[in-house]
Amino acid sequence: MNSTPTAPAAPLTPGLSAAKDTPSRTPLRTSTHTGTPANIDAASAGPTAPPLFEAIDVSRRFGGVIALDAVSITIRSGEIYGLIGPNGAGKTTLFDVLTGVQRADHGSCRLAGRELPRGRPDHVLAAGIARTFQNIRLFGELDARENVLIGLHRQTHASMLAQLLRTRAVTRRESAARARAQTLLDYVGLAHLADRVANSLSYGDRRRLEIARALASGPCLLALDEPAAGMNATETRALAELIRRIRDDGTTVLLIEHDMRLVMSLCDRIAVLDSGRKIAEGNPDEVRTNEAVIEAYLGRRHAH
Numbered sequence: 001m002n003s004t005p006t007a008p009a010a011p012l013t014p015g016l017s018a019a020k021d022t023p024s025r026t027p028l029r030t031s032t033h034t035g036t037p038a039n040i041d042a043a044s045a046g047p048t049a050p051p052l053f054e055a056i057d058v059s060r061r062f063g064g065v066i067a068l069d070a071v072s073i074t075i076r077s078g079e080i081y082g083l084i085g086p087n088g089a090g091k092t093t094l095f096d097v098l099t100g101v102q103r104a105d106h107g108s109c110r111l112a113g114r115e116l117p118r119g120r121p122d123h124v125l126a127a128g129i130a131r132t133f134q135n136i137r138l139f140g141e142l143d144a145r146e147n148v149l150i151g152l153h154r155q156t157h158a159s160m161l162a163q164l165l166r167t168r169a170v171t172r173r174e175s176a177a178r179a180r181a182q183t184l185l186d187y188v189g190l191a192h193l194a195d196r197v198a199n200s201l202s203y204g205d206r207r208r209l210e211i212a213r214a215l216a217s218g219p220c221l222l223a224l225d226e227p228a229a230g231m232n233a234t235e236t237r238a239l240a241e242l243i244r245r246i247r248d249d250g251t252t253v254l255l256i257e258h259d260m261r262l263v264m265s266l267c268d269r270i271a272v273l274d275s276g277r278k279i280a281e282g283n284p285d286e287v288r289t290n291e292a293v294i295e296a297y298l299g300r301r302h303a304h
């Protein structure tokens with residue numbers, strides 16, 4: 001069991017909280033953004049669900065390379081939306097643009113109908129989009145809890161004077177943040193590793209930790225860039241379960257992944273990029289049998 005003194009804020013299912021691959025079944029309201037249902041039933045994730053995120057005609061060029069060529073996608077509230085394509089197709093670039101890490105040369109992105117600020121990752125995060133990175137970005141020398149606390153910093157933010165005086169409000173907020181961090185670690189199955197420095201965790205656990213940190217901001221859209229990379233089959237199965245639970249608990253998911261079995265079993269809809277262009281979009285069956293998609297993957301494979 002978890003020996004950490006800071007008890008999670010939400011009640012936990014005894015016996016499950018510390019097990020690595022059986023994280024807490026306690027529903028966590030993953031999204032704190034109003035307008036997003038906390039618990040989405042299967043029916044509301046269907047084709048009639050309202051659009052949550054829209055990328056409209058997004059283009060991005062790096063010198064002579066057209067990384068994105070007028071790409072448009074619409075993600076509905078409550079979906080798990082997949083973004084696939086061969087290496088260099090433009091998937092991460094689209095993530096970078098929609099999270100404000102990079103500016104589009106052309107086009108725009110909207111969340112719940114409101115245009116997102118360009119080139120302002122902090123504003124995009126505050127608006128409700130959080131992400132993980134293809135190349136894991138954690139503070140390796142800090143422990144797992146501290147990494148999640150960094151994701152919570154917006155809630156613990158206090159003036160320098162208040163911090164120096166250690167007002168009761170600051171202390172209260174700090175302990176609430178620690179409890180929330182512990183709950184998030186429990187949610188992703190890492191409660192028992194809260195005190196371990198990030199660098200000492202397995203690759204799969206670091207990927208889960210990145211998800212916990214991203215969830216700390218209470219996003220309405222969680223963008224995951226190859227979360228299963230480097231995971232073994234057991235870890236990947238547990239990850240699939242976690243992603244489904246995140247969606248069921250109120251956060252829409254955008255997923256880049258090369259593991260086709262995972263993508264096809266998890267996603268409600270999928271967009272396929274190839275050389276910066278969207279070549280297909282549809283449900284898993286439609287995408288799997290699409291000629292252009294088969295050509296993009298097989299053509300590439302045959303070229304090697």
Ligand SMILES: Nc1ncnc2c1ncn2[C@@H]1O[C@H](COP(=O)(O)OP(=O)(O)OP(=O)(O)O)[C@@H](O)[C@H]1O
Binds near residue numbers: 066091092134
């Ligand atoms: N900062 C950059 N400077 C120059 N070229 C870049 C930059 N970022 C991406 N590119 C190029 O843009 C194209 C799209 O890259 P991107 O990383 O978005 O692909 P991807 O679909 O995520 O590929 P992978 O599956 O390998 O991660 C590639 O040709 C890549 O070399």
Ligand SMILES: [Mg+2]
Binds near residue numbers: 091092093134
């Ligand atoms: Mg990429």
